[in-house]
Amino acid sequence: MSLRIPPALQHKRFRYLWFGLMISIAGSQMQVAALHWHVRELTPEPVALGLIGLSRFIPVLIFSLVGGAIADRINRRNLVLYSQFGEALIAGLLAYMTFQNTISLGAIYTLTALQAMVMAFGGPARQALVPNLVPAQDLPNAFSLNSIAFNVGTILGPALAGLVIAQFGQGYTYLINAVSFLAVIWALIAMGPVQQELPKSRVNGLVSIIEGINFIWKNQMIKATMIIDFFATFFASANTLMPIIARDILQVDVMAYGWLSAGQSIGAVTAGLIISQIREIRRQGPIFMGSVVVFGFATALFGISTNFSLAMIALIVIGAADAVSTIIRNTIRQLSTPDEMRGRMTSINQIFFQGGPQLGELEAGLAAQFFGAPFAIVSGGIGCVLAVMLIGRVWPVLRLYDRPNQ
Numbered sequence: 001m002s003l004r005i006p007p008a009l010q011h012k013r014f015r016y017l018w019f020g021l022m023i024s025i026a027g028s029q030m031q032v033a034a035l036h037w038h039v040r041e042l043t044p045e046p047v048a049l050g051l052i053g054l055s056r057f058i059p060v061l062i063f064s065l066v067g068g069a070i071a072d073r074i075n076r077r078n079l080v081l082y083s084q085f086g087e088a089l090i091a092g093l094l095a096y097m098t099f100q101n102t103i104s105l106g107a108i109y110t111l112t113a114l115q116a117m118v119m120a121f122g123g124p125a126r127q128a129l130v131p132n133l134v135p136a137q138d139l140p141n142a143f144s145l146n147s148i149a150f151n152v153g154t155i156l157g158p159a160l161a162g163l164v165i166a167q168f169g170q171g172y173t174y175l176i177n178a179v180s181f182l183a184v185i186w187a188l189i190a191m192g193p194v195q196q197e198l199p200k201s202r203v204n205g206l207v208s209i210i211e212g213i214n215f216i217w218k219n220q221m222i223k224a225t226m227i228i229d230f231f232a233t234f235f236a237s238a239n240t241l242m243p244i245i246a247r248d249i250l251q252v253d254v255m256a257y258g259w260l261s262a263g264q265s266i267g268a269v270t271a272g273l274i275i276s277q278i279r280e281i282r283r284q285g286p287i288f289m290g291s292v293v294v295f296g297f298a299t300a301l302f303g304i305s306t307n308f309s310l311a312m313i314a315l316i317v318i319g320a321a322d323a324v325s326t327i328i329r330n331t332i333r334q335l336s337t338p339d340e341m342r343g344r345m346t347s348i349n350q351i352f353f354q355g356g357p358q359l360g361e362l363e364a365g366l367a368a369q370f371f372g373a374p375f376a377i378v379s380g381g382i383g384c385v386l387a388v389m390l391i392g393r394v395w396p397v398l399r400l401y402d403r404p405n406q
Helices: 012-042 046-073 076-099 105-132 136-167 170-191 205-218 220-234 242-249 254-276 284-304 308-335 339-371 373-394
Strands: none
Touching: 012 046, 012 076, 012 105, 012 136, 012 170, 046 076, 046 105, 046 205, 046 339, 076 105, 076 170, 105 136, 105 308, 105 339, 136 170, 136 254, 136 308, 205 220, 205 339, 220 284, 220 308, 220 339, 220 373, 242 254, 242 373, 254 308, 284 308, 284 373, 308 339, 339 373
16 A cells, blocks of 8 residues: 555645754754753762753743733734744853853753743644644544654654764754744744634633633543543552663663664554554543554553563553554644634643643652662553543543544
C-alpha cells in the first residue's frame, strides 16, 4: 500500500505550523538535555537536577489558567507569536550568560521558570489553535502529526545536544534553540490571520477562569480523559527509573542506554505515522481506554525485563500506546469543547498533564527506594490499568464514546 499525504498537511496553514514545530521542538528538546548536563557540571548534587522540573512545573501551575483564559479572549495566533518571541529571548539570554561565564544554578532555575511561564500562556493557545486550522474530520490526523513532531524532536534533540556540546560548547545549544523559534515565528507570520470564536459574554478574568473550570467539571467526557491522563502519567515511571534499570538490572553500556531512552519515542513516531494514514477513527472511547491499558501492561513488562531486547520491545509498545491515547484524547477534548472555551480547557488539561509526571517521579523514587526499581515500575503499570478500569466504571460514557469527526 502506497503512502499518501496526510489529510491535515493538505491545509496550508497547518502545514506551515507543523514544519515550524518540527524544527522548534527539536531545539527545545536539545535545550532540555543540555540544561541537565549543565546543572550536573555545576554541582554533583542529584537534587539540583530535580529542581529543574520543579522550576518548570510551578509557573505552569500558577499561570496556566490565566493563559487559557487569555487564549479565549484574544487572537490565539498572535498570542503564540508573542510567546515564541519571549521563549527565544530567554534562550538567547541563557546562551549569552553561558558565553560570558556568568551563569549559575540560580540563573538557570530563574530563566527556566520564566520560560515555563511564557509557555503557560503560549501552550494553551497553540493547542487550541489547531482546530482553527483544519476541519473537524482532519483533527485526529493533525494530532497524530503533532505527536510525530514532538517525538522526532525528543529523539533528535538530546542527540544534537551531545554533539553540539562536544564540538562547540554548552552555550551554543541555547543559541541554536533560540534560533529554532524563528521557524514557528515564520510559520505564524506566513499563515496570516486566523479566525476564532470569541466568548459572547464580557466577564473579568477570574469569572472567565471559573467558567472554564465549571465547563470541565460538568463535562463527564473531558473530565474522565483528564483524570486518566493524570494517572497514566503519574504511574509512568519507566523513564524516571531508566538509568537504574539500564545499569543495575540490564547491565548495559551507555550506547544501549541511549537506545532505551529513545525506545518510547520510536514507538510513538511509528504509531503516529500509521494513524496519519487513517482518514477517520471511530469508537474513540474504547480505543483510548484500550491504549492506556496496553500502556500499563507494557510498563509492567518493562519492569520485569531482565534482558535488553525484551526491555526495548516493551518501551516501544509503551511509546506507541501513549501516542495513540494522546491523539485520541486530544481529539475527544477538542471536539467536545466549543471554540470559545478551548483555551481554558487546554490550560486545565496542562495542569493535569504536567502534574502527573512531577508527582509520579516522587512516587517512583520513593517506591524504588523502599522496594526496588522493578517493583516501582511493575506496580505503576498495574496501578495504571486499575485506574482505567475504575474510571471506566465511574464514567461509562467514556468507554461508549463513538463520534464522527464532523
